[in-house]
Amino acid sequence: MRTLRLILGDQITPGISSLRDLDRANDIVLMAEVRAEASYVPHHKQKLVLIFSAMRHFAEALRKEHINLVYVDYLNPENSGSLAGEVRRIAKQNNIGKLIVTEPGEWRVLQELKNLKSEAEITLEIREDDRFFAPHSRFEKWAAGRKSLRMEYFYREMRRETGILMDDGAPAGGEWNFDAENRKTLPRNIQLPDRLRFPPDAITREVMQMVVEQFPENFGDLANFGWATTRRDALLALDEFVSQILPAFGDYQDAMRTGAPFIYHSLLSPYLNIGLLTPREVCDKAERAYRDSNAPINAVEGFIRQILGWREYVRGIYWHKMPDYADNNFFGAIRPLPSFYWTGKTDMRCISEVVEQTRSHAYSHHIQRLMITGNFALLAGVSPKEASDWYLAVYADAFEWVELPNTSGMSLFADGGLLASKPYAASGAYINRMSNFCSECRYEVKEKSGERACPFNYLYWAFLIRNESKLSSNPRMRMPYRTLSKWSDEAKERLIDDAQRFLSRKE
Ligand code: FAD
Ligand code: DLZ
Numbered sequence: 001m002r003t004l005r006l007i008l009g010d011q012i013t014p015g016i017s018s019l020r021d022l023d024r025a026n027d028i029v030l031m032a033e034v035r036a037e038a039s040y041v042p043h044h045k046q047k048l049v050l051i052f053s054a055m056r057h058f059a060e061a062l063r064k065e066h067i068n069l070v071y072v073d074y075l076n077p078e079n080s081g082s083l084a085g086e087v088r089r090i091a092k093q094n095n096i097g098k099l100i101v102t103e104p105g106e107w108r109v110l111q112e113l114k115n116l117k118s119e120a121e122i123t124l125e126i127r128e129d130d131r132f133f134a135p136h137s138r139f140e141k142w143a144a145g146r147k148s149l150r151m152e153y154f155y156r157e158m159r160r161e162t163g164i165l166m167d168d169g170a171p172a173g174g175e176w177n178f179d180a181e182n183r184k185t186l187p188r189n190i191q192l193p194d195r196l197r198f199p200p201d202a203i204t205r206e207v208m209q210m211v212v213e214q215f216p217e218n219f220g221d222l223a224n225f226g227w228a229t230t231r232r233d234a235l236l237a238l239d240e241f242v243s244q245i246l247p248a249f250g251d252y253q254d255a256m257r258t259g260a261p262f263i264y265h266s267l268l269s270p271y272l273n274i275g276l277l278t279p280r281e282v283c284d285k286a287e288r289a290y291r292d293s294n295a296p297i298n299a300v301e302g303f304i305r306q307i308l309g310w311r312e313y314v315r316g317i318y319w320h321k322m323p324d325y326a327d328n329n330f331f332g333a334i335r336p337l338p339s340f341y342w343t344g345k346t347d348m349r350c351i352s353e354v355v356e357q358t359r360s361h362a363y364s365h366h367i368q369r370l371m372i373t374g375n376f377a378l379l380a381g382v383s384p385k386e387a388s389d390w391y392l393a394v395y396a397d398a399f400e401w402v403e404l405p406n407t408s409g410m411s412l413f414a415d416g417g418l419l420a421s422k423p424y425a426a427s428g429a430y431i432n433r434m435s436n437f438c439s440e441c442r443y444e445v446k447e448k449s450g451e452r453a454c455p456f457n458y459l460y461w462a463f464l465i466r467n468e469s470k471l472s473s474n475p476r477m478r479m480p481y482r483t484l485s486k487w488s489d490e491a492k493e494r495l496i497d498d499a500q501r502f503l504s505r506k507e
Pocket of ligand 2: 035043048106400
């Protein structure tokens with residue numbers, strides 16, 4: 001009997017563990033574009049093009065190596081529409097006795113493959129995904145017996161263990177974390193750099209055509225599609241980032257501006273998440289820039305912390321807590337997601353800007369996801385499930401293992417503080433400080449209540465009032481609750497009324 005090796009759409013990595021010890025004479029490699037994966041949320045059109053095109057380019061590379069590949073196109077009439085269905089179908093046709101796969105990134109897909117094992121008479125070997133720094137067992141060891149699972153401590157262990165940005169056992173530059181230097185606002189006249197984007201080649205154009213025809217109603221424009229779909233191009237994007245952009249990454253990490261979706265961010269998350277780049281090579285390259293004095297420590301440490309720290313940590317949390325993590329709802333939030341998350345039609349300039357950037361690029365940088373759309377959903381009491389489904393759909397880098405802890409945990413505090421020590425709730429003042437959005441908005445950011453006031457202001461206070469019993473004992477929330485305690489009942493009622501009025505109207 002023969003062995004089948006399944007490669008998923010986010011396993012586009014030449015050294016993927018499922019391909020090791022491949023017997024070229026007997027084994028079959030399977031890649032399949034399937035309806036179930038393309039529609040479990042209504043993915044942004046660019047995300048679909050990125051994944052299908054990267055899969056097709058990878059398939060081409062495997063064929064060039066004379067690997068025995070079965071590639072199932074989306075429109076193949078025999079395509080059963082699911083990963084399990086395709087494994088079953090190809091296994092039956094080829095006398096397959098064993099399936100080897102690198103562990104899927106999502107709980108849902110893992111269950112699907114495990115179920116397959118019991119239905120079909122196939123031995124299933126699930127291999128570790130060693131593209132990450134920390135195997136599951138490493139995170140579990142760290143988490144065992146801890147009351148508090150804060151990222152910062154996990155990150156320090158990762159630094160020590162990998163030796164990344166370490167000098168003789170001490171953190172390079174003398175500190176573990178340089179975040180305090182990373183909150184500058186963008187100077188008004190700064191010339192932001194043009195970014196390397198990749199014009200679609202013939203394979204990508206064919207996929208674009210298919211996506212337009214098969215997913216006409218999905219959110220997102222393809223006009224600006226410029227993602228790398230091959231490892232070669234992803235490496236060019238990495239080179240460009242490290243040599244041109246990284247030096248200013250730290251300073252302006254939290255800055256936002258109209259018409260400037262990328263600022264000094266890396267745009268590397270889609271490549272990391274589908275496997276065109278590995279976290280190790282990205283961190284190594286960033287560290288080299290610091291060692292060669294081509295980028296300052298606040299930029300390099302800040303960047304590496306996102307990958308070696310946050311990215312590894314949220315994956316650890318996901319697998320530590322799933323499947324229950326998806327049901328967390330600390331505040332009991334049940335509001336449906338407002339339609340302007342899809343249409344961008346709202347007078348709140350910050351939200352319309354972020355939704356527009358998202359539609360154009362399937363991208364929005366972290367602070368926009370957290371402090372604009374995430375902040376609004378938190379303050380308005382949007383259901384974590386609805387918000388999560390939106391984030392999972394609209395970003396090119398969205399996979400549940402990384403999206404869910406960021407949305408449900410970091411942004412919506414739905415896990416009650418497992419991931420974040422306090423909710424990332426902010427009024428308009430924060431948005432005004434970190435962006436130019438408010439100067440172009442019809443609402444007045446300096447007004448706390450009333451028809452003209454910025455909705456983030458009264459929604460912020462109404463959120464604190466509504467959740468006082470759950471939040472007021474949090475030491476990090478003492479300041480706002482102290483402020484609130486000085487206000488009259490009438491003033492508080494006014495804020496609550498403003499919030500209700502705003503939320504009950506259709507923006
Ligand atoms: P940069 O700012 O250049 O950061 C460098 C790299 O660090 C990123 O490429 C990414 O791999 C990693 N990184 C940064 N922040 C995080 C983080 N909080 N968690 C994990 N990795 C991080 N990231 C995803 O990859 N997929 C998602 O689906 C996703 N959903 C998110 C949802 C919400 C509500 C929030 C607040 C954040 C989410 N993030 C997600 C994290 C972060 O916003 C993106 O990784 C980042 O914006 C990607 O852009 P970039 O590559 O330019 O990142
Ligand atoms: C996201 C995605 C999409 C849109 N399509 C496919 C596909 O057709 N075939 C496939 O193998 N993988 C796809 N993926 C990625 C899977 O959903 C991914 O492997 C899981 O999200 C697990 O991380």
